[in-house]
Every structure is written in C-alpha cells, then in structure tokens.
Amino acid sequence: MSSALLAVVLLTAAIALIAFYVPTDADQGLSQKIFYFHVPIALTAYACFGWGAWKALRVLWKRDERADLESYVAIHLGVIFGALTLVTGSIWARASWGVWWAWQSRQLVLFLVLFLFYCAYFMLRYSVEPGPRRANLSAVYAIFGVVLIPISFLAIRLAEDFIHPTVFTDHGPQMAGSMFFTFCVSWAAMLATAHALYRIELAGKRIDARLRELRELLT
Amino acid sequence: MSAAEKYVAAAYLVVFVALLAYVVIIASKLQRLDAALAELAQRVRARG
Secondary structure (H helix, E strand, O other), X not given: OHHHHHHHHHHHHHHHHHHHHOOOEOOOEHHHHHHHHHHHHHHHXXXXXXXXXXXXXHHHHHOOHHHHHHHHHHHHHHHHHHHHHHHHHXXXXXXXXXXXXXXXXXXXXXXXXXXXXXXXXXHHHHOOOOOHHHHHHHHHHHXXXXXXXXXXXXXXXXXXXXXXXXXXXXXXXXXXXXXXXXXXXXXXXXXXXXXXXXXXXXXXXXXXXXXXXXXXXXX | OOHHHHHHHHHHHHHHHHHHXXXXXXXXXXXXXXXXXXXXXXXHHHHO
C-alpha cells in the first residue's frame, strides 16, 4: 500500500512539474514534453525485463519456486510498459517527424524486436503444462531476452542514427538542470508505479494459487 | 488547441487510460478472489 501511495505522490509531482515548472523546449516545442513520460516508461520496461531475468536466474540457480511467478509478473509488467513506450513514442514521432514510425531507426526497430520477443514469452509459457519444466523453459527464455536490452540501449550509440535523438551521452544529460530534475522525478514515479503494480499483481496471483490448492484439498 | 497540444494530451491520456484499465482489471480479479474465498469458507462451514 505504501508503494502505491508513493507512486500516486510521485506521479502527481511529475505531472505538476511537467505542466508548470519545466520550460518548453526551444527546438521541438511543446511536443518534447512527451519525453518526460516516454523515456521513463521505456527505462522502466527495461528494469522490469531485467528484474524478470534476475528472478529467472534464481529459478535455474537456486531452484527458487516462488521466483518463477515473480519473473512472470515482472515480464508481464515489462510488456505493458513496453507497449506504452511504443504508443507514446509513436505519438511523439508523429508530432516531431510527421510519421508514426520510422523503420530506418535502429533503436525503434530493436525496441520493437525486444517487445515482440517478450510477447512470445507468454506463448511459450502457456503452451507448457505448469510445473518445473515450464518454470525452467520460461526462465531460460527470460534470460535470453535480457541480452537484447543492452543491444537495444546501445544501438543508437553504436550506429549513426540521426532520427531518434540521443539525450544521454558520454558527457552526461544534454538538457537543462530543470529538465533533468523533472525527468528524474518522472522516472522515479514510473519505477514506483511499476513496483506497486508488481506487488499487487503478485499478491493476487499468489492468493489465486493458494485458493486453487485449498479447493483441491476440500474436494 | 494546437496540433502539438493534442499530441501531448493524447500521449499522456494513453498512459493514464492504460494504468486505469490495469487497476480496473486487478480490482475485478480481487472481487473474484473474494467470492472464491467466501465460497470456500462456506464449504468448510458446511463440513462442520
């Protein structure tokens, strides 16, 4: 409950900062304000996939049965945040570049590949009967997927991509202090939201599993 | 409302609608779990 409250407070603060505090970008104008939600959502999706892979590693390494469900919930949230990244990014692309999608941008295409890869995780998971085999297969798949994250993140830095902007370079964030502060608050808000949703969904799934167990015991 | 304002509003609206939908789905699931729990409690009571 405290994480949900923190998420609400941080989201309110982020919206207030975006609406009333942060200056309008001189180059892109008002549409640049999408950046304060789009990038934190993308980074949160990466964090969810990373957390899912860490839990998957625990399934294989420590034989931690609880970690299988935790990995699944983290990846589920990662896919939701990934879908939001694609939608908000597409709207921003339309506002800034005049197109909904640019296939020539390696970062966009790699993010789409990452997103589709994790969408296929659910197909794999639900095609196998529940049990250790499903947990192991899902864990291996989740760990493979996490390899795509640094590739997706570094793609724009390794390749000369002139379409998608690079704000965070080797010389630090290329923006004013007020913009960076707003970005940090938005990112904290997204992470807190993901954490709250993770805990709620996990609790729901655990109660569901226990109820099923109890029902079987009673029949 | 300018075109840029419409795009910014649309982007933020999409995020909030998605979060709202997620909360509604979770809330309905909790209701279902509550009903299942009540049914199990009833069964235990019936067993004596």
